[in-house]
Amino acid sequence: MKKLKLLKMYMAGNTKLYLLSWLSIVIHVALAALIPLLIAFYLDHIIGGLAIDSSTAAFSLSSRLLEFFRDNGSGMILPAIIGLTLLQGLFLFLRGKLTALAAENSSRRLRNSLYRHIMHQPYDFQSKTQTGDLVQRCTSDIETVQSFMSSHGSEAVSIVFQIMLVLVIMIQISPLYTLISTALIPLIFFLTIRFFLSMMKIFLAADEAEGELSSALQENLTGVRVVKAFAAQQLEIDKFTEKNSTHRDKVMLILKLMSRFWSTSDFLCMIQFAAVIAAGAWGALNGMITIGTMIAFSTYAGMLIWPVRGLGQMMGFMGQAFVALERIQEIFDYPVEDDETGTIDIKIAGDIVFENVSFAYGDGEKVLDDISLHIPAGRTTAILGATGSGKSTLVHLLLRLYDYQSGSIKLDGTELSTINRRYLREQIGLVLQEPFLFSRNLAENISLGRASASEQEIMEAAAKASVHDAIRGFERGYGTIVGERGVTLSGGQRQRIAIARTLFRAPSVLIFDDSLSAVDSQTDASIRAALQRDRRNVTTLIISHRITTLAEADQILVLDKGRIVQQGNHDELISSDGLYKTVWELQSKTDDETIDSIISV
Amino acid sequence: MMIEEQEFSKKIDFKVWKRLLGFSKPYRSLMIWLVAQMIFAGLFDAVVPLFSKYAVDNIVLASRPDRLILMSIVAVLLIAAQAVNVRYMVLRAGKIEAWLPYDIRQNAFDHLQKLSLSYYDVTPVGWIMARLTSDCRRLGQTMSWNLVDLFWSGFMMLITAIFMLILDWRMALLVLVTIPLLVWISFVFQQKILHNYRQVRKYNSHITAGFNEGITGARTIKTLAAEQEMADGFGKTTSQMRNFSVRAATTAALYTPLVLMLGAIATGLVLWSGGIRMNQTGIMGMTYGTLAAFVSYAVQFFEPVRQFARVFTELNYAQASAERIFALTDTVPAISDSEQAINIYGKQEGEEGKAEWPAFAGNIEFENVSFGYENGECVLENFNLKIKAGETIALVGETGSGKTTIANLACRFYEPNQGQIRVDGIDYRDFPVMWMYSQLGYVLQEPHLFSGTIRENITYGRSDVSQEELESAARTAGAHEFIMHMDNGYDSEAGERGNRLSAGQKQLVSFARAILSNPVLFVLDEATSSVDTQTEHQIQQALSRVLEGRTSLIIAHRLSTVRHADRILVIDNGIIAEQGSHSELLKKRGYYWRLYTNQIVKGSLTE
Known part of the structure; x- marks a missing residue:
């Protein structure tokens, strides 16, 4: 029942195509089975001159048609065979084309909806899942299902129908010989299924060994500097050798088992085949069957034995496909984040008021504890705090990446939790500390999917982020491909591209989550100056460790363990003891004694 | 930039194959065995239709029931022999398939460790990965199964043709007439099909990359509210994939019907002329059994031809794989021991000569x-x-x-x-x-940790480290405390690339690693950029102790770091x-x- 549901999920929207493809499979198989019949008839009744009896008539051709064949003799055989083959070929082609079309459509639909589903997951989705595993589900699992649906599945349909058809014909000709010709077939079938089901685990283990091999390789290649600097080549070679030989042994194990299976099943199949011929010869000798029947039976036995073994293999694949489908379904079972509801009916200027806001991740400790503050519109507010003090969480709440659990946050007078998430994120630009660049060119990274973006706008955003000149310096300028498959940028360059990307979207509120840490202080200053010049009235929040950055803000908040411990401007904060003053002194004083005295306090 | 590399070579390059055979030297006797076994298997397959013929002509029509037992015994023996043959054939081919890529990979990896950074500067990691994974795998398959298929199909075609000619050369010619056409069609289609297949794989890798990016970049996408744009972009990729795959499948779906038609023509011709000749006597006459055997030969001919064409095309790809791997292993390390150094210190393998190295x-x-x-x-x-x-x-x-x-x-x-x-x-x-x-002790801006435990990461490259040494290095780096707070202390997993640690923690671990290696020259390249001010100060304090008596180079943006x-x-x-x-x-x-x-x-x- 559950499996049917999974299958329905996969086939949704393409049911008609699947039905059509299965229809062409059935027609093709029927036509293919007709041809040996025709040959047998020809050998028996036209060349052999036997009378047409009831068993022949049962081939479902009308006796008048058979007589016509017989009377017109050998002249008809060529066009008849060619005509039938032509028809058979046509349906074979349709079968290939339609199954591919249906399976490809399904896969495309599934891929797109998986992607969308992942895009609309809540912010903490990543911490709940493993990227590698997720990617594998989205790619190889879909491929497994697809290859099953497009080749193995349709093959299975065709084999099942072929077996039924051939069995019906054989039984009509001779029930006894049918029994002899199929005696070993159930054994072959179950042996094969059992084998391939038991192999699934071993295949998986081999895949995993290969995955580990590539991870080891990748780690070595990306860490090549460290390997060299620690003269650890030999250690790395040893590590790699271990993975490499594990993988080799897993492959060898598969082939060992395979060799046992193929030889055993080959033996059984061929013995069955030999039995058909021997029994046929014996029957023909005793006049129980005709020579034509004997030859037809050996053909039919061939149409049964090998396909049945194939079917067993298909059942193994089917098991795999259902496991894959289940793994895909598990992704769909994660609920998506709601970004449809909520008001979009406010003009955001950036006046933000926190009132007694508390927040904890899951059941953990409070990360924000009873926070009340006012961020005035159009001003710059800076936040200082140690790692884990709750700075990032505070700004994450503003984009509704997480929802606060108690208290109230008002954005321009509207309760934040009633505002549409997507709208909010379009209006509030957050630059993350570790920016992610996409594998595309720089212009596309800055405009990110906005087709309407003009070159002018992109360059302006880049200029404001002080990265225009650096981009110009690249051989391909804005066309330079970055990201995983492109040029490697320095940390500072990446951060500046990320800033340009956010500025390009012209948000009403700008948040820098320690996103200037990797640029030097001069560049930092020039970026901030450009922002000042350009849009004096943008509400800006800056999280930073850099005192020069903090000092210029209209308001500075100092966070410690989820609470605001200090608040004020630079001059106010350096006149009272606290974290801000400590950091300021650390970063500005030159003589060692002062520093030591600060630290020892 | 995506590197669009050449997927296959048009011309057969014997030099490449000669080198490849060199690599398969340890497996040479295996390969010879394999070919011999293949010939036996081919012979067996070719003999099978003769059984039907014998049963019809020499048993049924000749009314010789006594021969039935003889035939059955021979058949069972042959079948048993073939089963054993298959068993060892798969084992032998499997051994090559598993071991040859292992050897090549190992060889390439060893070589990679010798190459200098200038190589890594210009060679994308993905390129090297592909050489050591898919290219190696392909070579393994080529030297085992493709070899098997090549010999089987070649031999099958030959022996089937010979059998038919012996049985009845006139009729054989009738069937063989269709062969050139069959071969031609097969080559055209198999090349096209394989080429399409590679293309599909390429599109597929775009899809994998798309998912990878969408998942790792999900947070960024969310903060930019760019879900829709990203999904639309991805939708274009999946549509391309679908359209191309369907086109490829259509081409492939055309091949078998065409071959079937040729087969049907051959079969029809055999039956038609056979029918006429059956009614004749003398030299033109033919037996019932021969006719039946001919029909099965005619039908069976196309499988080896298809195989042959496919394998031949595969060889083009294998050659390209081999060329790419050789390009990697042929790269001369830009930095290696000079003649002078070898003269004085001998050839260095690993760190064996270490004892004789000067201080x-x-x-x-x-x-x-x-x-x-x-x-x-x-x-x-x-x-x-x-x-x-x-x-x-x-x-x-x-x-x-x-x-x-x-x-x-x-x-x-x-x-x-x-x-x-x-x-x-x-x-x-x-x-x-x-x-x-x-x-050297080297600490980078973006610390690179390896998967494994914290202990393994700190003792990286050294095997003889006591717990005291380990802890003292971690203490000096200021990492001891947070490590002890982790579930398993020093035996906690660092995660893939150390991703279970924060950026600052990773830096402290890499710092401890450098301290433990007790270097003469210490290099810190922007090592404190990603840690907060207080952690940085801790590191400062540690540095003054660590750098005592060592030569050191410190690169930094934060001038507080360089002041001393x-x-x-x-x-x-x-x-x-x-x-x-x-x-x-x-x-x-x-x-x-x-x-x-x-x-x-x-x-x-x-x-």
Whole structure:
């Protein structure tokens, strides 16, 4: 029942195509089975001159048609065979084309909806899942299902129908010989299924060994500097050798088992085949069957034995496909984040008021504890705090990446939790500390999917982020491909591209989550100056460790363990003891004694 | 930039195959066995239709029931022989399939460890990965199963043709007439099909990349509210994939019907002329059994032809794979032991010769060093610098000014194009490469950790570390405390690339790692950029202890880090613009002073 549901999920929207493809499979198989019949008839009744009896008539051709064949003799055989083959070929082609079309459509639909589903997951989705595993589900699992649906599945349909058809014909000709010709077939079938089901685990283990091999390789290649600097080549070679030989042994194990299976099943199949011929010869000798029947039976036995073994293999694949489908379904079972509801009916200027806001991740400790503050519109507010003090969480709440659990946050007078998430994120630009660049060119990274973006706008955003000149310096300028498959940028360059990307979207509120840490202080200053010049009235929040950055803000908040411990401007904060003053002194004083005295306090 | 590489070679290059055969030397007897077994299997397959013929002609029509038992015994024996043959054939081919890629991979990996950074600068990791995974796998399959298929199909075609000619040469010619056409169609289609298949794989890798990016970049996408745009972009990729796949499947779906038609024509011809001749007697007459056997030969002929065409095309791809792997293993390491070094210290394999290596005091001298990267950009010209043993040198300057290059040259990750770098007064090219590397402690801006435990990461590259040494290094780096707070202490997993640790924690671990290696030359490349101010201060404190008595090079943006250096060098466009101690440089009121005052609050220093 559950499996049917999974299958329905996969086939949704393409049911008609699947039905059509299965229809062409059935027609093709029927036509293919007709041809040996025709040959047998020809050998028996036209060349052999036997009378047409009831068993022949049962081939479902009308006796008048058979007589016509017989009377017109050998002249008809060529066009008849060619005509039938032509028809058979046509349906074979349709079968290939339609199954591919249906399976490809399904896969495309599934891929797109998986992607969308992942895009609309809540912010903490990543911490709940493993990227590698997720990617594998989205790619190889879909491929497994697809290859099953497009080749193995349709093959299975065709084999099942072929077996039924051939069995019906054989039984009509001779029930006894049918029994002899199929005696070993159930054994072959179950042996094969059992084998391939038991192999699934071993295949998986081999895949995993290969995955580990590539991870080891990748780690070595990306860490090549460290390997060299620690003269650890030999250690790395040893590590790699271990993975490499594990993988080799897993492959060898598969082939060992395979060799046992193929030889055993080959033996059984061929013995069955030999039995058909021997029994046929014996029957023909005793006049129980005709020579034509004997030859037809050996053909039919061939149409049964090998396909049945194939079917067993298909059942193994089917098991795999259902496991894959289940793994895909598990992704769909994660609920998506709601970004449809909520008001979009406010003009955001950036006046933000926190009132007694508390927040904890899951059941953990409070990360924000009873926070009340006012961020005035159009001003710059800076936040200082140690790692884990709750700075990032505070700004994450503003984009509704997480929802606060108690208290109230008002954005321009509207309760934040009633505002549409997507709208909010379009209006509030957050630059993350570790920016992610996409594998595309720089212009596309800055405009990110906005087709309407003009070159002018992109360059302006880049200029404001002080990265225009650096981009110009690249051989391909804005066309330079970055990201995983492109040029490697320095940390500072990446951060500046990320800033340009956010500025390009012209948000009403700008948040820098320690996103200037990797640029030097001069560049930092020039970026901030450009922002000042350009849009004096943008509400800006800056999280930073850099005192020069903090000092210029209209308001500075100092966070410690989820609470605001200090608040004020630079001059106010350096006149009272606290974290801000400590950091300021650390970063500005030159003589060692002062520093030591600060630290020892 | 995606590297669009050549997927297959048009021309057969015998040199490549000769080298490949060289690689398969250990498996040569296996391969010969395999070919012999293949011939037996081919013979067996070709003999099968003869059984039907024998049963019809020599048993049924001849009314000789006694022969039935004889035939059955022969058949069972042959079948048993074939089953054993199949068993060992799969084993032998499997052995090659598993071991040959292992050998090639191992060889390539060993070589990779010898290549210098200049190679890694210009070669994308993905490219190397593909060489050692899919290309190696393909070669393994080629030298085992493709070999099997090639010989089987070639032999099958030959023997089937011979059997038919022996049975009845006139009728055989009738069937063989269709063969050239069959071969031609097969080659055209198999090439097309395989090419399409590769294309589909390529599209598929775009889809994988798309998912990978969408998942790892999900947070970024969310903060930019760009879900829709990203999904639309991805939708284009999946549509391309679908359209191309369907087109490829359509081409493939055409092939079998065409071959069937040819088969049908051959079968029809055999039956038709056979029918006429059955009614005749004498030389033109033919037996019932022969006719039946002919029909099965005619039908069976197309399978080996298809195989042959497919394998032949596969070989083109395999050759390209081999060429790419050889390109990797043929790359000469830009930095390797000079003849001079080998003469003095012998050939170095790993760290075996370590005992005979001289001690390194830590004096480094750049004399008229010029250096440029492979892309042609000249970074240093006639650069001179003398670093005394135990001296702490700080390098400051803008991105791209050449700071990292100087450090890389000092470490011998690169060698000067012109000029000399002397360590303790001797050109470092006269020493083994590993000698220099084993003296280094190196901490990078983005710390690279390996999967495995924290312990394994700190003791990286050393096997003989006691718990005390380990803890003392971690304490010095300020990492001990957070490590002890982890679930399994030093045996906690760091995660893939250390991703279970925060950026700052990773840096502390990599710092401990460098301390533990007890280096003579210590290099910190922007090592404190990603940690917060207090952690940085902790590291500062540790540094003063660690750097005691060592030569060190510190590259930093944060000037608080460089303040304590014995000498600060301001690097501008590959030259030393200013140098001196912190206070000396501040007095100069030059570049360093500007840089410094910019970093501190206005008014705090200018008085």
